[in-house]
Amino acid sequence: MKEFMNMCESCNPGEVEFLQAVGEVAESVRPVLEKRPEYRKTKILERMVEPERLVMFRVPWVDDKGEVQVNRGYRIQMNSAIGPYKGGFRFHPSVNLSILKFLGFEQVFKNALTTLPMGGAKGGSNFDPKGKSDNEVMRFCHSFMNEVFRHIGADTDVPAGDIGVGGREIGFLFGAYKKLRNEFVGVLTGKGLTWGGSLIRPEATGYGCVYFASEMLATKGDSMEGKVCLVSGAGNVAQYTVEKAIQMGGKVVTLSDSAGYIYDESGITKEKLDYIMYLKNVERGRIKEYADKYPGAVYTPVDPSLDYNPLWNHNADCAFPSATQNEINRKDAQNLVGNGVKVVAEGANMPTTPDGVDIFLDAKILYGPGKAANAGGVSVSGLEMTQNSMRLSWTREEVDAYLLRIMKSIHSACVSAADEYGQPGNYVMGANIAGFTKVAEAMLAQGII
Ligand code: NDP
Numbered sequence: 001m002k003e004f005m006n007m008c009e010s011c012n013p014g015e016v017e018f019l020q021a022v023g024e025v026a027e028s029v030r031p032v033l034e035k036r037p038e039y040r041k042t043k044i045l046e047r048m049v050e051p052e053r054l055v056m057f058r059v060p061w062v063d064d065k066g067e068v069q070v071n072r073g074y075r076i077q078m079n080s081a082i083g084p085y086k087g088g089f090r091f092h093p094s095v096n097l098s099i100l101k102f103l104g105f106e107q108v109f110k111n112a113l114t115t116l117p118m119g120g121a122k123g124g125s126n127f128d129p130k131g132k133s134d135n136e137v138m139r140f141c142h143s144f145m146n147e148v149f150r151h152i153g154a155d156t157d158v159p160a161g162d163i164g165v166g167g168r169e170i171g172f173l174f175g176a177y178k179k180l181r182n183e184f185v186g187v188l189t190g191k192g193l194t195w196g197g198s199l200i201r202p203e204a205t206g207y208g209c210v211y212f213a214s215e216m217l218a219t220k221g222d223s224m225e226g227k228v229c230l231v232s233g234a235g236n237v238a239q240y241t242v243e244k245a246i247q248m249g250g251k252v253v254t255l256s257d258s259a260g261y262i263y264d265e266s267g268i269t270k271e272k273l274d275y276i277m278y279l280k281n282v283e284r285g286r287i288k289e290y291a292d293k294y295p296g297a298v299y300t301p302v303d304p305s306l307d308y309n310p311l312w313n314h315n316a317d318c319a320f321p322s323a324t325q326n327e328i329n330r331k332d333a334q335n336l337v338g339n340g341v342k343v344v345a346e347g348a349n350m351p352t353t354p355d356g357v358d359i360f361l362d363a364k365i366l367y368g369p370g371k372a373a374n375a376g377g378v379s380v381s382g383l384e385m386t387q388n389s390m391r392l393s394w395t396r397e398e399v400d401a402y403l404l405r406i407m408k409s410i411h412s413a414c415v416s417a418a419d420e421y422g423q424p425g426n427y428v429m430g431a432n433i434a435g436f437t438k439v440a441e442a443m444l445a446q447g448i449i
């Protein structure tokens with residue numbers, strides 16, 4: 001394994017996030033590789049860490065002042081053994097090759113867990129939609145699609161949203177694809193309801209994450225009822241995590257953005273959540289404004305001199321990190337465990353650092369890693385693809401019932417794989433092993449390719 005990680009480091013120098021994601025999966029699947037010499041002989045893991053294809057391109061566009069701007073675009077097609085490439089686009093100034101490769105790698109195993117036939121991919125740009133006008137975002141999206149359209153397709157690669165890419169961006173991207181190819185097909189998911197989108201797709205990641213937390217609690221005869229919850233982020237995943245947590249009887253007391261967080265001891269009600277949705281999705285405002293509107297809430301700006309995030313230092317039963325990677329470090333994990341957290345369900349991708357994960361595993365709390373807990377989003381994307389192929393739309397109730405079924409099935413796949421390898425309750429090993437084995441079997445059947 002050491003030799004394998006050395007090889008990865010020398011092939012992917014400086015790609016910290018990618019190597020972090022690979023290291024965790026490699027460690028988890030070691031017993032599988034020991035048991036299955038054919039996986040070692042055919043270099044399954046060595047092939048999985050090499051993207052099948054990687055496209056990097058220039059994205060030039062003109063801003064509202066008439067000035068030319070240049071961004072970098074990416075699409076990383078990681079693995080297509082079990083289905084067409086599938087995974088979101090992220091638009092954020094921090095985007096680089098390492099971040100998108102880690103996201104693409106995670107997506108391969110996540111998609112395998114969903115029970116649906118989807119390979120793994122990720123893409124995006126260092127473009128920052130914050131502070132841009134709708135017209136600027138449109139011109140950027142059109143230019144981005146001007147290149148990426150030749151690499152994607154309804155049966156080839158189906159992108160969706162992620163950080164900085166929501167309904168508005170998917171609309172502009174879809175419009176450009178349709179014009180360039182002259183075809184109306186399900187090439188993107190997260191589309192609007194009148195042009196091929198699926199009910200429950202916006203809700204799916206957050207709802208799915210709370211369903212997963214509830215399944216974990218059920219293994220201890222417990223439920224979400226009365227649970228105090230910490231949620232980070234204030235975007236798509238965070239908003240619908242709050243909605244479902246409230247519906248299931250929980251009380252959510254925090255939300256955040258990259259500038260700070262709010263703590264509302266009395267709990268975020270449905271009415272307050274409606275305000276947050278308007279603030280974030282329509283006005284594109286900041287979470288600080290919540291504390292101005294609801295004086296009972298306390299806003300704490302980010303303090304870069306701290307080596308921990310105070311959001312994770314409140315008494316709570318459940319934590320739903322829903323902002324970004326590595327937002328829970330060792331100290332945050334210690335604070336959460338010290339304050340009595342019972343459940344951590346990751347809405348974000350890889351939000352916990354490896355030493356933070358060790359704290360959760362050692363404390364034997366219910367810890368659901370992102371590739372299992374947040375798989376509801378891509379699952380309903382898969383269902384959007386199904387509806388597009390059938391040229392039919394299912395009802396809210398039908399899609400939600402499907403989502404719940406899938407989250408239960410992911411939960412039981414994790415539990416079974418962890419039990420089989422002698423690590424009961426370890427959802428990290430369970431998720432990695434179950435996802436890996438499905439993809440490995442397909443790769444084995446398809447030969448050295
Ligand atoms: P959004 O863009 O809707 O929201 C992102 C939120 O996270 C914002 O509140 C943003 O604050 C905050 N955030 C982003 N980057 C940082 C950062 N570097 N530091 C602190 N805060 C940050 O994205 P989503 O809700 O869609 O995505 C959130 C997470 O969930 C990501 O990890 C994503 O990969 C993951 N995910 C998303 C899925 C989906 O279906 N959308 C599916 C599965 C996982 P600010 O406004 O200040 O930037």
Ligand code: 2IT
Pocket residue numbers: 086087088089107110158159160161162189349374375377378379381
């Ligand atoms: O990380 C993820 O799973 C997503 N951003 C959703 C991907 C998708 O194709 O719906």
